[in-house]
Amino acid sequence: MRLDLSLYLVTDPGLCAERGMLETVVVAVRGGVTVVQLRDKHASDGEMIDQARRLKAALAGSGVPLIINDRLAVAVESGADGLHIGQGDGEVAAARAALGERALLGLSVQTLEQMARVDAERLDYLGLGPVFATPSKHDHAEPLGFDGLARLATASPLPAVAIGGLKAEHAAAVRQAGAQGLAVISAICGRPDPEAAARAIRGGR
Numbered sequence: 001m002r003l004d005l006s007l008y009l010v011t012d013p014g015l016c017a018e019r020g021m022l023e024t025v026v027v028a029v030r031g032g033v034t035v036v037q038l039r040d041k042h043a044s045d046g047e048m049i050d051q052a053r054r055l056k057a058a059l060a061g062s063g064v065p066l067i068i069n070d071r072l073a074v075a076v077e078s079g080a081d082g083l084h085i086g087q088g089d090g091e092v093a094a095a096r097a098a099l100g101e102r103a104l105l106g107l108s109v110q111t112l113e114q115m116a117r118v119d120a121e122r123l124d125y126l127g128l129g130p131v132f133a134t135p136s137k138h139d140h141a142e143p144l145g146f147d148g149l150a151r152l153a154t155a156s157p158l159p160a161v162a163i164g165g166l167k168a169e170h171a172a173a174v175r176q177a178g179a180q181g182l183a184v185i186s187a188i189c190g191r192p193d194p195e196a197a198a199r200a201i202r203g204g205r
């Protein structure tokens with residue numbers, strides 16, 4: 001599936017709870033979300049597979065890929081379009097071997113040292129962050145700011161999406177720094193109108 005990193009929505013079961021995760025995703029896609037990542041640190045694999053299948057059905061025909069956070073087995077079992085892993089979430093080579101060539105595979109990168117080790121042959125994109133400190137991820141690394149983001153994006157051999165504390169007003173600076181787009185949780189999940197929130201990030205489309 002084609003990868004457009006313009007607006008990458010990462011779900012959060014708590015923040016999406018009011019509207020429900022599925023409806024939040026559906027309306028956010030209407031507002032211009034181009035990638036959806038299912039991220040749930042507390043669900044069992046079985047629960048996550050169920051959620052992923054429901055999401056995949058809801059996204060059918062939209063052209064928006066569904067990526068699974070962290071869990072290779074869930075990505076393989078659920079028929080999702082891909083997997084996103086961090087530096088401590090297992091080997092890129094093993095993930096690519098299990099997922100096959102057609103799946104999308106993303107990796108988080110926080111430092112230039114990690115960037116130098118990126119396996120560009122086996123990956124499709126990078127997640128660069130956090131740009132700012134954020135309550136949405138308790139164990140996040142030192143914030144990069146836009147200068148740090150630009151250093152990483154310039155060194156990246158792959159398309160990259162910025163993440164961490166990003167809001168609509170940061171969209172232009174993120175692109176100026178060299179990232180293809182923004183990945184967000186709280187700028188869409190938990191907003192009274194996720195569709196309008198997504199549209200505002202896309203620039204009023």
Ligand SMILES: Cc1ncc(COP(=O)(O)OP(=O)(O)O)c(N)n1
Binds near residue numbers: 126137163
């Ligand atoms: C698009 C995107 N970029 C970065 C991350 C963070 O991944 P990771 O470092 O593995 O942290 P967790 O999300 O697993 O807490 C991401 N999920 N998505």
Ligand SMILES: Cc1nc(C(=O)O)sc1CCOP(=O)(O)O
Binds near residue numbers: 129141185
């Ligand atoms: C899931 C995640 N990963 C990050 C990283 O820096 O790798 S920051 C983050 C949370 C992003 O949430 P919000 O848009 O609400 O700040």
Ligand SMILES: [Mg+2]
Binds near residue numbers: 069070084085086
């Ligand atoms: Mg992870």
